[in-house]
Amino acid sequence: MSLNSKFSAGSRVRISGTATRYQNRTGTILEQHSPTSEKSDTKWLVRCDWPLGGMGSYEIVREEDLEVLHNIPHSGETFT
Numbered sequence: 001m002s003l004n005s006k007f008s009a010g011s012r013v014r015i016s017g018t019a020t021r022y023q024n025r026t027g028t029i030l031e032q033h034s035p036t037s038e039k040s041d042t043k044w045l046v047r048c049d050w051p052l053g054g055m056g057s058y059e060i061v062r063e064e065d066l067e068v069l070h071n072i073p074h075s076g077e078t079f080t
Helices: none
Strands: 011-014 028-034 043-048 057-064 066-068
Touching: 011 043, 028 057
Parallel strands: none
Antiparallel strands: 011 028, 011 066, 028 043, 043 057
């Protein structure tokens, strides 16, 4: 995980409308994707939710294109 990052594996996120693919989709961060150089942006492997159920899709997304969703619990969690 990058320093001072609000993202980590298991975080529920929304992909921004300005991202290259999967705009406005929600998903779960699986892991940080290793940058090819130190100057590269931090990227995360995200498993996107499938809107109608079924198999999800995977995408590597730049950190600046992600928003943490605090109101959606992690898989298996419930609000108390």
